[in-house]
Amino acid sequence: MSMFSKILCPVDFSESSAAIAKTAREFAIKFDADVLVVYVAPSMIQYEIFDLPAASLPQLVGDIVTGAEKTMTEFVDKHFSDVRATGKVVSGDAAEAIVNLAQAEKADIIIMSTHGRQGLNRLLFGSVAEKVVKTSAVPVMTIRPQ
16 A cells, blocks of 8 residues: 555645645656646635625625636646546635644645745734645645746
8 A cells, every 4th residue: 555645735826836836746657646637715704804895705705715716627737647636626714724634634744835834924924824734634745936
């Protein structure tokens, strides 16, 4: 049995996502593993700070998820065509959703990017990768983008 049979690869479709996909793909080839690529869309709660009519929030989140699902399909096709990979879009708190999905899907490792936020940005927005590392029951490989 392989050391890693299922890899969870969270992406945000930024430029660094391609580098993370490359690493996850290489692991998948090396260990003959499946890859679950996940994008976590913000939940309605995260939009409540904006002055938007409450009725438009579900539509906004729905539009984001629909767009992300299309982007996910294209991303998986482009970066994981030669390995067993599927894409999934969920909504909620990113760190919490990643850790919960890793457990639910029985992932053996999470391979994800850091964004290298520092100073006030880090204080205000925190680090999804840091929260995942601190709360995940499975190993987490973080890669800082170039």
